[in-house]
Amino acid sequence: MMLYSAALYQTTYMRNKEEIPNDSDIRTREEEADRKKSQENQKPHQEESKHDHEDAEELVRPREGNQILKEQIRTALTEYRRHDKALFLSSFSGGLEIGFSVLLMGTLYTLFSDQISPAGMTLMLGFAYSIGFIFVILGRSELFTEHTTLAVLPVLNGSVGIMHLLELWGIIYAGNLLGGYLFGFILSRMGPAMGFASVEAFEYIATHMVDYDGWIILGSGIFAGWLMGLLSWLVTSSKDTISRIFMIILVTTVIGIAGLHHSIVGSIEVFTGFLVSGKVSFTDYLHFQGWTTLGNILGGTVFVAVIKFSHLGNEIFIRSDD
Numbered sequence: 001m002m003l004y005s006a007a008l009y010q011t012t013y014m015r016n017k018e019e020i021p022n023d024s025d026i027r028t029r030e031e032e033a034d035r036k037k038s039q040e041n042q043k044p045h046q047e048e049s050k051h052d053h054e055d056a057e058e059l060v061r062p063r064e065g066n067q068i069l070k071e072q073i074r075t076a077l078t079e080y081r082r083h084d085k086a087l088f089l090s091s092f093s094g095g096l097e098i099g100f101s102v103l104l105m106g107t108l109y110t111l112f113s114d115q116i117s118p119a120g121m122t123l124m125l126g127f128a129y130s131i132g133f134i135f136v137i138l139g140r141s142e143l144f145t146e147h148t149t150l151a152v153l154p155v156l157n158g159s160v161g162i163m164h165l166l167e168l169w170g171i172i173y174a175g176n177l178l179g180g181y182l183f184g185f186i187l188s189r190m191g192p193a194m195g196f197a198s199v200e201a202f203e204y205i206a207t208h209m210v211d212y213d214g215w216i217i218l219g220s221g222i223f224a225g226w227l228m229g230l231l232s233w234l235v236t237s238s239k240d241t242i243s244r245i246f247m248i249i250l251v252t253t254v255i256g257i258a259g260l261h262h263s264i265v266g267s268i269e270v271f272t273g274f275l276v277s278g279k280v281s282f283t284d285y286l287h288f289q290g291w292t293t294l295g296n297i298l299g300g301t302v303f304v305a306v307i308k309f310s311h312l313g314n315e316i317f318i319r320s321d322d
Contacts, residue, residue, distance in 0.1 A: 063236070063237050063239070065308075065311075065312045066312050068233060068236050068237050068312075069153070069308065069309070069312045069313060071236050072149075072150055072153055072232070072233070072236055073153045073154055073157060073159070075150065075236070076147075076150045076151050076153055076154050076160075077154055077159060077160070079142070079147070079150070079151065079168065080151075080154065080160055080164060080168060084171055087142060087168070087171050087172065087175070088171050088172075088174070088175045089175070090140075090141050090142040090175070091141070091142040091143075091144075091171060091172040091173075091174070091175025091176050091179070092175040092176075092178055092179040093139075093141045093142075093175075093179065094136045094141035094142050094143045094172075094175070094176055094179060094264075095175060095176040095177060095178060095179020095180040095181075095182075095183065095264065095268075096179040096180070096182065096183050097132060097135040097136045097139060097141055097179075098132035098133065098135070098136050098143065098176075098180070098264055098265055098268070099132060099179075099180055099183030099184065099187065099268050100131055100132045100135060101128065101129050101130070101131050101132030101133070101265055101268075102132070102183075102184070102187065102205070102265065102268045102269055102272060103187055103191070103197065104128040104131050104132075105125045105128045105129065105201075105205060105269075106187070106191055106196075106197030106198075106201040106202055106205065106272075107191075107196050107197050107201075108124050108125060108128055109121065109125065109197075109198075109200075109201040109204060109205070110195075110196065110197050110198045110200075110201045112124065113200070113201070113204075122257060122259075123257060125205075125256060126253050126254075126256035126257030126258075127249075127253055127256070127257075128256070129252055129253060129255065129256025129257075129265070130248055130249045130252040130253050130256065132265065133231075133248050133252045134245060134248050134249070137231075137235060137244070137248055138241065138244065138245070138248075142172045142175065142176070143172070143176065143264065144169065144172045144173045144176050144263065144264055144296070145224070145225060145228040145229075145262060145263065145264060145296050145300060146228060146229075146231075146232045146300075147168065147169060147172055147300075148169075148225050148228065148229060148296055148297050148299070148300025148301055148305075149228070149229035149232050149233070149300040149301065149304040149305045150232050150305075151165055151168050151169065152165065152300070152301050152305035152306075153305055153309060153313075156305065156306065156309045156313060157309070157313055173263075173293075176264045176267075177264070177267055180264060180267050180268040180271065181267075181268075181271060183268060184267075184268045184271045184272040184275065185275065187202075187268075187272055188202065188272050188275040188276045192276065199276045199277060202269075202272045202273045202275075202276050202277065203273055203276065203277040203279055203280070205269045205272075205273060206269055206270045206272065206273020206274065206277065206279075206280045207273065207279060207280065208259060209259075209261065209266050209269055209270050209273075209288055210270055210280060210284040210285075210287065210288045214287065214291045215291075217261050217287075217288060217291035217292055217295065218291045218292075218294060218295045218298075219295065220259075220260045220261040220292075220295065221260070221261045221262075221263065221291060221292040221293070221294065221295020221296050221298075221299065222295040222296075222298050222299040222303070223258075223260050223295075223299060224255050224260040224261055224262045224292075224295065224296055224299060225295060225296035225297060225298060225299025225300040225301075225303075226299035226300065226303040226304060227251050227252075227254060227255055227260070227299075228251070228255075228262070228296070228299070228300055229299065229300035229301075229303065229304030229305065230251065230304060231247060231248065231251040231252070232304075233304065233308065234247040234251070235247055235248070261288070261291075261292040261295065261296075262292070262296065263289065263292045263293040263296045266288065266289075266292055267285075267289055270284065270285050270288050270289070271285060
């Protein structure tokens, strides 16, 4: 009996002893637990990092064509719903703000006309041309040459009638011109009086706009309207401010360097020249403004709005892979 009890005690002792983990087992279990805990903690961070990476890719990747079209139509419909007074005031503000392009060009011509070549002056004034557009487009003021494309798209998809389009164009065009007239009047008085922009500068800029036959101004205006329509498209495609500034400078510098006719900036250029110089008559202004406006409308409407909508606005043009 005593031998049986001793054997039983020894067996139980050995079993209990085997169940007690040694230092190596403890370390192994602790490491395993730490590893599981670390994996669990890393999952949310990995998911968050994945989402951040996807967001970064989404920010860098430009929008698809159909996305741009939808965004442009949505933006245009918002403008159609605005009160006429608010639309006019925004347009008036746009006419004032875009005048800073003329101010900068006049100042640069005054400072450097005797120091650089004509080609160098053309390049300098071309880059200066973009400053007013940056103020207007990033500041979300209304600009007529943007709406030669933007406001047409809801008409093409049947959301808005042609009369509403003409009414919108009339309000924005009038606001831009009146704002530009006021800026041009102030500039014609302040520039020569303060010496930062000479009469010769305004005369030079204006005569380079009016010394053409009507059909040439019309063709130049079509190119300018075409480029402005593309600019509206590209700005919508871009998702960050730096990209938008780059697009504005890129497109409007082409207009400036080529000397293309823009109905709002050009209106300020020619009107200011008319106020300070006898070489530019009011008839010259009307000749310029009429042909340029028609060209801008044709360029933005036909070569951007209609063509873009033709291949993006109707699902019948989307072919299946089968």
